[in-house]
Amino acid sequence: MTTLREKFYRKLKTTRILAISFAFVIITGGILLNLPIANNDPNIPFIDHLFMSTSSVCVTGLVTVVVVDKYTIFGQWVLIFLMQIGGLGLMTFLVTFITVAKKQLFMAEKKLIQDSLNKADLDNIPKYIKSIFKYTFFFEGLGVVFFSLRLVPMYGVSSGLFKSLFLSVSAFCNAGLDNFSNTSLIPYSSDPILNLGVIALIITGGLGFAVWFDLSNGLKNKFKKDISFKSMIHHLTLHTKIVLTMTSILLGLGALLFLVIEYNNVNTIANYSFTEKLLISFFQSTTLRTAGFSSVNIGDCKIATLLMMCVWMLIGGSPGGTAGGIKTTTFVAIVIAIVSVFKNSSDHYRIFKREIPKETFYKAIIVFFMYVIALFIAVFTLSISDESIGFLDILFEAFSAINTVGLSTGITTSFSNVGKIVIILLMYVGRVGPITIVLSLFKTKKKEVISYAKEDILIG
Numbered sequence: 001m002t003t004l005r006e007k008f009y010r011k012l013k014t015t016r017i018l019a020i021s022f023a024f025v026i027i028t029g030g031i032l033l034n035l036p037i038a039n040n041d042p043n044i045p046f047i048d049h050l051f052m053s054t055s056s057v058c059v060t061g062l063v064t065v066v067v068v069d070k071y072t073i074f075g076q077w078v079l080i081f082l083m084q085i086g087g088l089g090l091m092t093f094l095v096t097f098i099t100v101a102k103k104q105l106f107m108a109e110k111k112l113i114q115d116s117l118n119k120a121d122l123d124n125i126p127k128y129i130k131s132i133f134k135y136t137f138f139f140e141g142l143g144v145v146f147f148s149l150r151l152v153p154m155y156g157v158s159s160g161l162f163k164s165l166f167l168s169v170s171a172f173c174n175a176g177l178d179n180f181s182n183t184s185l186i187p188y189s190s191d192p193i194l195n196l197g198v199i200a201l202i203i204t205g206g207l208g209f210a211v212w213f214d215l216s217n218g219l220k221n222k223f224k225k226d227i228s229f230k231s232m233i234h235h236l237t238l239h240t241k242i243v244l245t246m247t248s249i250l251l252g253l254g255a256l257l258f259l260v261i262e263y264n265n266v267n268t269i270a271n272y273s274f275t276e277k278l279l280i281s282f283f284q285s286t287t288l289r290t291a292g293f294s295s296v297n298i299g300d301c302k303i304a305t306l307l308m309m310c311v312w313m314l315i316g317g318s319p320g321g322t323a324g325g326i327k328t329t330t331f332v333a334i335v336i337a338i339v340s341v342f343k344n345s346s347d348h349y350r351i352f353k354r355e356i357p358k359e360t361f362y363k364a365i366i367v368f369f370m371y372v373i374a375l376f377i378a379v380f381t382l383s384i385s386d387e388s389i390g391f392l393d394i395l396f397e398a399f400s401a402i403n404t405v406g407l408s409t410g411i412t413t414s415f416s417n418v419g420k421i422v423i424i425l426l427m428y429v430g431r432v433g434p435i436t437i438v439l440s441l442f443k444t445k446k447k448e449v450i451s452y453a454k455e456d457i458l459i460g
Helices: 004-011 014-033 046-057 073-088 090-100 107-117 125-155 157-172 192-207 209-225 229-234 238-262 274-287 303-315 328-342 358-385 391-402 417-432 434-441
Strands: none
Touching (some): 014 046, 014 434, 046 073, 073 125, 125 157, 125 209, 157 192, 192 209, 192 238, 209 238, 238 274, 303 391, 328 358, 391 417
């Protein structure tokens, strides 16, 4: 007899389930945040609660409602769960429930986890999910302990621990929300404990679980088999090597550019000591990896800084984690393809003495152009619906939303309802993925068996 689960998976394909699951959590979150028990301001429109729910589930950080001022403890707990579900994915929790209930996983459920977490294969799905939860709660737990060193003395034991938990979940999931300030971390821009703790969690969540599992296995082999560090690095997967290399380059170069451009800007870092300037610059570079926290007023940054930030936000974090953007590996694939064309070696795409299949590059280019198309449509629409807002501010907000970053020049609350809906859709597209959304909207067609005569066209 066919079970309800089997009928469900036969009716809907995996991409559609993923898209629907995120939409379901977002709408449910908006309804919960709209309850009188969740907020202390009955005049907040539902669109703003839906916006906050989307920002939490899509781990973005853009806000139209100040968390610490408007949401009750219940509302803040709702936000914590929304961020956690958004960071790991609803299907991860559902499959965990099925596994705990000792039910057999269907192939469709394994495929869902593979798609939602960018897992390379379908092997050991229950073990993989168990490891994800173990790593997540381990790092978030460390964050709670670390943040409590600062927040407990400030707010007392119970309130300080709760705020530490909120900040830790938000930072690891790259959500960019906090519940103790109405100006993000700007009042604590030179605080080493809060800044370094947030930086560590952002990087940890943004690297991706596949990287952490690979590094963990490498360290185990190093100590068990007593192999050299060089040998351990050699045996890491190509994915891990690319992610670690690109992450290091983006963090270092981003911090350097921010420091140089903003060095004498009295509205951002000019009045700080050199050590504090370094901390603030590194923090901004890190948060551009789709985290959404800020320790300076982004609206006061120079135009060159904002443009640099747009590029960094577009690249984003790495696959299989809590970050957004086109992903570091996608960016590297596009760069490799361009370099190979210039070298007249486009038949072979190589990096770290490994050759990457052509299909990977086609997918990378498709992802990039879908982001560009979505950005163009959004910016065009916002320029009409909210023409009183400056173009650069709109452009920056759109980049921030679709790449699930959450940084803003301070215009988020100024958008009209149409503008807010556009930003909501951008955050949703950025979290679920444009390819997933497009595939979920159309039926899969059978491969055409007809082949046509080939004819070349002129390019460039």
